[in-house]
Amino acid sequence: MHPLYGTTAVAGIGLRQYKRGASPLPEQGVLVEAILAACADAGFDPAEVDGFVSYGDDKNEPVRLMPALGTRELKWSSVVWGGGGGGVAGAFGLAAAAILSGQASAVIVFRALVEGSSGRLSAAVMAHHLNDHMLAAGIVAPAQVCAIRANRMYEHHGVPASVAEELVRASYYHGSRNPEAVAYGSEFDLEEMRNSRWIAEPFRLFDCSRENDGAAAFLMVSAERARDLKRPPAYLLGCANGAEKGWGDLLENDDEALYATAGFRPIARRLYAETGLSPADIDVVQLYENFSAQGVASLIDHGFCTYENVAEVVRFDNLIAPTGKLPVNTGGGNFAQGFIHGIGTAYEAVKQLRGESANPVPGARTCLLAGGPGAPTVSSAIFANEIP
Amino acid sequence: MDANDGADAPYWNGLAEGRLMLPRCGGCGDWLWPAVSRCGPCGSETIEWVERSMRATIFSWTRTWHRFGFTESLDLPFVSIVATVDDCGIRLLGRLDDPDQVDPAIGEAIAGRIGATRVEGRDIPTIIWSRG
Incomplete structure (x- = not known):
């Protein structure tokens, strides 16, 4: 069995989310609140946290959090490389690596984003990637980068563009029923989207995720320790992060067969091989959708459908809880739950496995967290509420 | 973000001189893009820069309607493309003339001329592509 399989767990979660530009506290303050909430959730003394992991160029260096948290000793602080959200799931693997190798014992995985402190996320992501080739072509935003790939997927690979709408509708359906979601209580208007x-x-406004202020934090400990804490553990069963040859930061020169993917083919391959699971074993998916088409590409990469049968699988009825066979983004996802660089998808993964989701999937035992699609480095993870 | 001291400097210098110059491995002959100092597959560090004609096919495209920062010099909407350069297969980012807002088609033949995009007071050379 792979060393990651069921050996660590998320023991506590905390989320603070606000409209973009509306955070009552600066970024570091919101983050501290989220970390304290995650520790309180687990019944864990925040001063005992000895490790921190983030991703996506988060600006909050963990050593600066020590005074507010009362941290006794910092033993592990690291980030997953990459400017986009590709590293969100990989951050949990990094936390597990620290715990399993004895370099830390209680690790917070976090992401914080407050516009008043660190500006627009889209601008920050592009600052990581921009070069003169892109600037001269007028390509300056993640939406455009993903739009070019989306057109290739639709036009060359024959994916019907209508599937994007199915995915967006499913996210908004779930979000409208989730009290913690930005879309809570609002009826989704299909005509307004169209x-x-x-x-x-091919992206209209509703194909794009929209940023929120806020932070989320996850307390990770060994599986054994998690069982002694207050809340039911969400075990990490597997995690994969990276890129294969022919994919990456290649100025649009990715392998032709990979170009229109979301970059997850090697990630899914490893994740399923290392857990012994297959797409059929996944009960619910939390899918990072920066843009609608990339969410669809991610589902294809993870083996839930193919270019050929995508329209049969990515259907609104099939994507919603409790009746759909492939419930996706049961909290509302980045589109409708909220977008703090994708960390809300991980939050819903844990809520769903604890049976606390606003849109529960009956009997859900496993949840795939698919990280930011289309990024040069991407990652995914599988969590479970029991070790199969 | 000034790129003229990177591995792709001969590309930018070529555009400034009115030519499209692209890199090829001196060892195995593979075209290499993005520009690199070493050919990963064969290990050669001899990089040859070769002139290519500005003829290509459309690999993919997007038409931008939203006014993003750094695009202030471009009239909306504008079309950005990925162009596969003939006789080498290297894909370049560029802009496509879009006078009638006819959607580009993947595989469509295009021809380029050297132009520039003004970004924050700086003219960045680029290839402006047209159909036919």
């Missing part, structure tokens, strides 16, 4: 303004073809 008539929303173009951003970069």
Whole structure:
């Protein structure tokens, strides 16, 4: 069995989320609140946290959190490389690596984003990637980068563009029923989506995630220790992070067969091989959708459907809890739950496995967390509420 | 973000001189893009820069309608493309003339001329592509 399989767990979660620009506290303050909430959730003394992991160029260096948290000793602080959200799931693998190798024992995985402190996320992501080739082509935003790939997937690989709408509707359906979601209580208007303004073809406004202020934190400990804490553990069964040859930061020169993917083929391959699971064993998916088409590409990469049968699988009825066979983004996802660089998808993964989701999937035991699609480095993880 | 001291400097210098120059491995002959100092597959560190004609096919595209920062010099909407350069297979980012807003088609033949995009007071050379 792979060393990651069921040996660590998320024992506590905390989320603070606000409208973009509306955070009552600066970024570090919101993050501290989220970490304290995660520790309180687990019944764990925050001063005992000895490790921190983040991703996506988070600006909050863990050593600076020590005074507010009362941290006794910092033993592990690390990030997953990459400017986009590709590293969100990989961050849990990094935390597990620290715990399993004895370099830390209680690790917080976090992401914080407050516009007033660190500006717009889209600008920060692009600052990580921009070069003169892109600037001269007028390609300056994640939406455009993903739009070019989306057009290739639709036009060359024959994926019907209508599937994007199915995914967006499912996210909003779940979000409208989740009290913690930005879309809570609002009826989704299909015509409004279809008539929303173009951003970069094929994306209209509703194909794009929209940023929130906030932070989320997850307390990870060994599986054994998690069982002694207050809440039911969400075990990490597996995690994979990286990129294969022919994919990456290649100025659009990825292998032709990989170009329109979301970059997850090697990630899914490893994740399933190392856990002994297959797509059929996944009860619910939390899917990072920066843009609608990339969410669809991610589902294809993870083996839930193919270019050929995508329209049969990515259907609104099939994607919603409790009746769909492939419930996706049961909290509302980045589109409708909220977008703090994707960390909300991990939050819903744990809620779902604890039976606390606003849109529960009956009997759900396993949850796939698919990280930010289309990034040069991507990652995914599988969590479970029991070790199969 | 000034790129003229990177591995792709001969590309930018070529555009400034009115030519499209692209890199090929001196060992195995593979075209290499993004520009690199060493050919990963064969290990050669001899990189040859070769002139290519500005003829290509459309690999993919997007038409931008939203006014993103850094695009202030471009009229909306504008079309950005990935172009596969003939006789080498290297894909370049560029812009496509879009006078009638006819959607580009993947595989469509295009021809380029050297132009520039003004970004924050700096003219960055680029290839502007047209159909036919």
